[in-house]
Amino acid sequence: MRFLFLFLGLFFANLTSQGQTGDNPALWSHEVKKLSDSEYDLVFQGEILEGWHVYSQYTAEGGSLPSEFTFEGAGEDYELVGKTTESKTITEFSDVFEVDETFFKKEAIFTQRIKLLKSNVTQVSVNLFYQICKEVCIPKDELFQISLDGSDFVSQEKNLDERSLALGTSLKLDLKNKALLNQGTLQGEQGKSNLWMVFGLGFLGGLIALLTPCVFPMIPLTVSFFTKQSQQKSKGIANAILYGFFIVLIYFLLSLPFHLFDSIDSQILNTIATNIWLNVFFFIIFVFFAFSFFGYYELTLPSSWANKMDAASSKVGGGMGIFFMALTLAIVSFSCTGPILGGLLGSTTLADGNVATNLSAGMVGFGLALALPFALFALFPAWLNSLPKSGGWMTTVKVVLGFLELALAFKFLSNADLVGNWGIFKREIFLGIWIVLFVLLALYLFGIFRFPHDGPKQKISLTRKLIGLVSIVFSVYLVLGLFTVTNLKLLSGFPPPDFYSITETESDCPLGLDCFKDFEEGVAYAQEVNKPILLDFTGWACVNCRKMEENVWSDASIYPILKDEYVLISLYVDDRKELPEEEKFDFKYDSGRIKTIETIGQKWGTFQTINFNAASQPYYVLLSPNLEILNKSVQYVDADVYEKWLKSGLEKYQLSMNK
Known part of the structure; x- marks a missing residue:
């Protein structure tokens, strides 16, 4: 549970930092006290904003992360004399981690004595890692560059060659009116609504996942379990709602590692999303997902995982038992939800803005859509009678998703081509592939050909015919765009740009x-x-x-x-x-x-x-x-x-x- 709270802290800290760039709840300074020609006291002082606190180096294990100093050159240029001492601290019991935690409020002072091993050492670099908390905890790094003789600290840039120094300096502009x-940044309504759009895509993906054979049959079974297991109807409803909450939480937690990447380097997720070979990898994975939806094989996580989670739900009971039930659902439904989640991941890497935050919004939307039926049908059990029966229509849903996965796969291959300047998947080729895919989808929906997991041939439903007609109309729209009869504005951003064309521009x-x-x-x-x-x-x-x-x-x-x-x-x-x-x-x-x-x-x-x-x-x-x-x-x-x-x-x- 400790890591859960740390991950949550990182996530909310990341969201907060986006709107408060440059705000730091702790301001640090340092001082050097010369004791002799070879001994010095290094004093590090932090002024902590009201309501925040920084943890001691010696706070109890199992709680929040302690402060930690790294003295570069220690043992070679100088030695540490004793441990780093601290100013007055506060110790309180943490209800979250159930340990006594030691921390500073308002001010933190650390003192470390050093003894020089080389007489020519005149400067020291020290890094402080610490965790500062209020409602959430934010991990921070502070670099102290200390001059022992009172002169200006000589930057480490001297280690760079002259060419690097010159080229690096040339990147920095002397901008005027920088205030x-x-x-x-002026974003307008489109920029502000981007997060809601990703949330909506995730919610739509969750609704589609509900219609798959891995999830749909679970709804009446699970709701009946909660309502019949409990002697009190209210308790059964509460358990079903808690089950839904845990579903949302589990999918949200899947996005948290991406916030760790984003906290390391502001450009790392953009670099990952536009990496040539990662885009090729996404292409292969999405093709693999598509053919699983076509029925050629089934994607499953190891059955032992589901068995262990199921056993844990029975053994633990109570709220944690319900959590493990939700986790079991996530595992056993992976063969249907995995490709949809992959599509969600792909969509958020293609979208602009903060990739990690977009992904969290999409995951919450996906989890919410999956969770809603369990809560709603527990509140209104009579609605279960109105649910359609499982059948061949769910296979059709999977095939449609398979074609959409293939279309998205070629978007990733197009990205790799554009970024790598390969010149292979020009605009016309990309559109031609999409036209073929959506014509094939229409032919499948009209019953012209079938896939291995299709059941006995039956009369084609009106809904299936309508979706097939939509696919034909979309194919015609693409053809008109291919021959520049229309401008394909509805697809802006997905096909390669107009100037990336077979014909010379x-x-x-x-x-x-x-x-x-x-x-x-x-x-x-x-x-x-x-x-x-x-x-x-x-x-x-x-x-x-x-x-x-x-x-x-x-x-x-x-x-x-x-x-x-x-x-x-x-x-x-x-x-x-x-x-x-x-x-x-x-x-x-x-x-x-x-x-x-x-x-x-x-x-x-x-x-x-x-x-x-x-x-x-x-x-x-x-x-x-x-x-x-x-x-x-x-x-x-x-x-x-x-x-x-x-x-x-x-x-x-x-x-x-x-x-």
């Missing part, structure tokens, strides 16, 4: 616009023609980037502004094309972490992070040619908001020119 970036930029894919070249041109800059942080595999380009940039009132009034600089943060050897370098962040820059995407991703404190795409900034920020940054917004934003930037640029 505008601290006013937040005038420009390799969106909508045939002129654009630069190198920042310095774009700025030089903007200075030459005396126009403001639209800086576009984008990605080959960025769905919302394509939606903005195809739905917003193409707007009749916006396109002329982009074409005539601005210099467009599009920087692809997921471009895996390697930089020339002379342009590869190591970049050191202020925290001390060193990152190797080897690809175009790594360069522009780092460039975005250090200058604009952002890591998501699309991300738009308006700049003057002399790097003055003209307006707040913008992400995924509608056409009206974007047009006003562009015109406001032009007005501010004209005013600055007239001064």
Whole structure:
């Protein structure tokens, strides 16, 4: 249970930090006290915000994580004299972990004596890992760079070669009017609703999972178990509701490891989502999922897992017994829910925004949809009589899901092709594959061919015919888009962009616009023609980037502004094309972490992070040619908001020119 609370703390801390970038509930400083030519006391002092607390190094095991110091060079350059001492602490019993915990409030002071082993040592680096808690606990790292002789600390950048130092320095811009970036990012209603959209997709996935043969028959059995097992009807209802709650909790917990990844590096999930070989792996997995839905084999977790969970539910009883019952359901239904969950994972990696938070929202929506029937039918048991009987229709549901899994699989293969610059899955090929898939789906629904797990041939139902007709209509829509009769705006972001085509295009930029894919070249041109800059942080595999380009940039009132009034600089943060050897370098962040820059995407991703404190795409900034920020940054917004934003930037640029 300890790890459960730690994971929950990490999750909510991650959500909180997104809205409070830069807020730190503990401010740290250090002091050096010289005792002799070779001995020093290092004093670390933290001022803790009201209501928060930091744990002692010596808090009891089994509770929250203790503070921990790492002294770099200890044992080689100097030795530690005794243990690190602490200022006054508080000890209280924790109801959560059921141990006495020791912590600091308002102020924490640590003192460590050191003795030099080398006379030429003049500086020491110390890292403090600590956990600071209020309603939730946030793990933090603090790096102390200490000068023993009172001089300025010499940065570790001296360990980097001169070329890396020069190239790293060139990434940092001397931005003017940077205070505008601290006013937040303009997202509009589309950006704000993204989380709800992912939640809705998860909920829809859960509803579909309910209709599969792994889950649907479990509803009346489980509800009857709770209502008949309990002597009191109210207790049976309460147990069914608790069962539903645990289902939601289990699926939510599956998303928590992704928050750990996100806390390590703000760009790590974007890197994973746009990794070429991971996208190929997703393609293979989704094809594998699809053929399981087609009935060629069945995906199952080891039966021993379900048996152990089932035995635990009987042995433990009470609330924990119900938890293990919910876990048993999650395991035994995996053959149907696994591919749907895989689709949910794939959809959230394709969506822009915080991948981990999106995934949690989707998982909660999925779990809620699965849990609702158990609670509702426990409250209203008479409704069980209205449930349709299990039958061949559930097999049809699985086959439809199989075709959707295949369609999504080719999206991942397309991502790998785009990011890797393979030039294989051009727009026309991608659309052609989708057309074939949805025509095949229609033929299956009309009974033209069958799969191994289909039952005896029966009369085709009206619902099945209607879904088949929808598939035919969608195929026609794709054909019209293939021959540019229509623009496929409903699918913006899924097919490769228009300029990624078999036929030669005038420009390799969106909508045939002129654009630069190198920042310095774009700025030089903007200075030459005396126009403001639209800086576009984008990605080959960025769905919302394509939606903005195809739905917003193409707007009749916006396109002329982009074409005539601005210099467009599009920087692809997921471009895996390697930089020339002379342009590869190591970049050191202020925290001390060193990152190797080897690809175009790594360069522009780092460039975005250090200058604009952002890591998501699309991300738009308006700049003057002399790097003055003209307006707040913008992400995924509608056409009206974007047009006003562009015109406001032009007005501010004209005013600055007239001064």
